[in-house]
Each structure stands twice: as C-alpha cells, then as structure tokens.
Amino acid sequence: MLDYPDYPIYAYKEMLDEEFPFKIEIRQPSTMNRILHAHEHLQLCYMMSGSCLHWASGRQYVLTKGDLFSIPPFQEHRLEPREAMDFVMVQVDFMPHAVNENFRDFAQMPTFIDFAYIRPLISETDLLPKITLPAATQTVVENLLSVLLTEWKEREEGYRLAIKAELLKLLVITGRQYKRYSQTQSQQERQKVAIHREAFFEAITYMQTHYNEDLHLDVVAAKALMAPSYFSHMLKLTKGKSYIELLSAIRMQASMELLTGTDLSITEIATRVGYNHISHFNRTFKKHTGVTPGDYRKHQI
Template sequence: MGDAPVFRFKDFMREDFPIKFEIRSETNYNPVLHGHEYLEICYLINGSCLHRLEEGQTVLKRGDLFSIPPYMKHCFMPLDGQAFELVQLDFMPSLLEETIRELSSAPLDRFLLIHLSPRSQFVIERLMEGIKSELESKEAYHQYAVRADLLKFLVILSREIRGWRLEKESGYEQAIREVMEYLERHLDKPLTLKEAAAKISVSPNYFSTLFSKVAGVTYSGFLAELRLRKAGELLLQTNLSIAEILERAGYKHTGHFYKMFKHKYGVTPIEYRKNANSGK
C-alpha cells in the first residue's frame, strides 16, 4: 500500500457484527488516498463528486453505485465546490461470505461502477434507510434485519449488473463486427490487438475474449484467414507479382506466407495460379 493508510475493521466495527454505515458529504470526507481491509459499497444520493483511484479519477452523479474491494486505494472529493451526499456501507465479506459467493454476477472483489435504473434507485434508497435505522436503534435482533436488507441489496445489485452486462455485450458485439469489417478493408495496415482494443475502449485481454466469442476464432487466427483468402483472390484475379500480393495482403515475411499458404491450399502460390490458369 506504500504510504497510503489502511483502515482496519476492528477500529470501526464490532468483531461479531462487522458492518458500518456512514454519510459522506462536501463537509465530511477524507481527501487522502487510503485503503481498508473491508469491502465498501457506496451510493450517491444527491449531487456530484470526484472519486479518485490510483490510476485516475471519475466524476460521480446521483444514482451511481460502486464497490471498493479491500486494500484498493481511493478517496472522495467535492467537485468544484458542489454539494453531495454519499452513502457509505462498509462490511467484512465474512458477514455474508456464502451469499457473496453465490451472487457471482456481482463481482465485489474488484472495483465496480454502475448507474442504477430509476426503479432500483428507489428500492436501494429504501434499503439503505432500513439498514441505517436498524444500526442506529440497535433493537433486539437488529443484526438479522440488517443482514436481510443487505442480502436484498446484493440481489438487486446482482440483477442490475446482469442487465448492464447483457446490454454492454450487445453493444460490444456490434463494435467487434465493425473492427472485423475494418480489418477486411485495411489488410495492408491492420490494427494490432492493442489498437483494436483501444478502438472500443476495453483492455486487450477482454477484447480477445469478446472477439473470439463473436468471430468464433482468435484475433490472430481471423487475420491469418483474411490474409490467406485475400492472397488467393489476388493470385486468381490479377497478374500482380508475389511481392505485390504479399504487400496487399499484409504479409511481412515471404517464408511465413509460403508456409501458411501451402498448409491451407496444398500447393505453393505459383502452383495455385498455374493450376487455375490451366483449368486444373
């Protein structure tokens, strides 16, 4: 964690019931990057604020909900002096460990940020009020009431994430198809996998997963197939030299091209053209 402070759950919570509820605002916030050994789920009720992470910062608005996994450095700050009200729910994963494992579509072990639908905003806010009230009153069996509301909270969050993922993946599918079309038109100057991933604003690893899912083949496999198909078409339809065909199909190494071509077509490029011209 470097110099960033790490808050321990024992300093803020009961060991037998490790949960804490707080309201943060423009007059009550910690501007210092810090981590904590417990899970933190935050929901912005009103206004806007700035959320800083080690790798950057995000502007949050009403209806945004996010989770901060243990030991991730972060902090909140007002945005241009604006007022904000943010609910901060801290708890140890052990409080609902089995439930969290079962609700696998809610990846609370890493940073997550989603904007809740209006309906979910309403329900989440009522649940937050219920948790706050039970923790403050400490009436008999309040631990069970808090766990029940927290369970409902996680169920709603899991459903929201599932819908968000389906919608996002649908958009990504179209973006992947556009990348595939681009590659077909620009074989002489293809995108690297990293460039293609940046084009749709995802990590290279996630792009590889999405691409394989949509195309049914890896990114490199798709490019290899495109190049061989293009080379075959140019051999049959033009009188271009092998060197010119290599350039147009995006090949940089002659030996690699000959090896791949013979593996696919069973003959060398020159034999392929001769056979076509002789009607074989």
C-alpha cells in the same frame, strides 16, 4: 493499520466491530475522507443527491445522483468535492461474514463478485465499477438504505438480523444490475472478467492437486492473476478460509484418507501431504480434528 509504503491500508478490525463487521454512514463534503487510503473490507456506496469526485488507482471519476459503486479491499481511493456542489452519499462498510458466517451467499452470487471484487482489478477503460441505477431501482435502493440506517442507528433487539436481511437484498440488486450492465459490455470486456474468474478458481484447483508441494501464497496468487493479499481475501470470501486455512484443510483431508486407507507411517503421511516436520503435522492435525493422527487411525479402523 497495515504497513504500506505510500498510503495507509486500514485493517477491518480498526474500523468495524469484529463480532459484527458492518457500518453504514452518510457522507457529505464536511465528512468525506480526502486522504488517499485503502482498507481491508468491502465498501458499497450510493449517491443520494448531488455530485463529487472519486479518485481510485490514480484515476478520477465523477459520481452523480443514482450511482452505485464499490471499493474492493486494498484499492487506494479518496473523495474530493466538486466546486460549488453539495452531495449526500450513503457508505456501507462490511466484511463478508457480517452477511453469512459461512460465506455461502457470496459464493453463489458470481455477478456480485464480478462487480465488486474482480472487475475493478482488470478493466482498463472504467476501473471503478460504477452503475447508474434506473429511476425505479433508485427508489428501491434508497428505501432499503433508509431501513439500514434506521436499524443501525436505533439498534433495537434483532437489528443485526434485520441488517443482514436488508444487506442481502442490496447485494442481490447489485448483482442483478451488474448482470444487465455487463450484457452491454463488449465481448472483450466480458472475456477479461471471465478469464480472471476462471484463473481464480483454477488456482484453488491447483492447491487441491499440489498440496503435497511447498506451496507459497505468492506463487498460487500469481496463478489467480491477483496480488497475494487480494487472493487470500477472495478465498475468505468464497471458501470461508484464508490461504493458510484452506491449504491446511486440504492437507488434513488428504492425511485422514491416508491414515484410514493405507498402512503408511504417520511420518511418511506427513511428508506426503506437504509437512516437513512431524511435530508441525501433529499439531495441525490435532487442531483440525481434536485428536492426534495416531488416535484418529486407531478409532477409524
């Protein structure tokens, strides 16, 4: 469990299998989580029947049959029953690499990223990105979730591949429905989402052009208009690397170009790409390439 002053934040390794970080469950009043909490992974939920209350970031939302909603990483939330009302909700928990090890599918799904990761951070009028699916789409999603539940329960040979395929279908449907929903939003709401998406990618560009500086996660995350932990998670989602991993990769690429394209000493190259200690640079370079900077230069020239 990650430390937090007010409520627990669960690391995904506590709740999901590290090798295949996916889980699907049915929630009812007797199995709902009424404790305020957050988690490191993404959660997609669909209301099969009935109604309940959902608290997210201090606000209350009524969920009813046909609602599809997401809980992004690190957002505090909890469920609460409505008086004298039952419900059945399907809850899908996963990390991006359960779908695709290289995260390319998510990076190419901007509407899904907006729905599940960006919009919950910025919307003032409807913090929870809830979509009420049309009747025909409800049937499709319910059939899809039924397949996922069966595959997860029976776990026959090839179940992981089957789950990935069905989960990708769910993400595509979610992205398409959000695109339709977003077309009904005000220009101001659409502009907010666009600004935050642009700020995120501008922060990545900043890393790529200022890698030689002493870059701190909190400074770059602020340029992305995100909390540091959330920014690092979004990098993992779209780039397949955490903040430190991405910064190291950028620096290593620059150092390889300097090693083969200049006569600069290895110490000077280390300084130019942002490393104050040559020993740290040498260790990172060998970890990244499998050889020392000297050997890399020798074999590339």
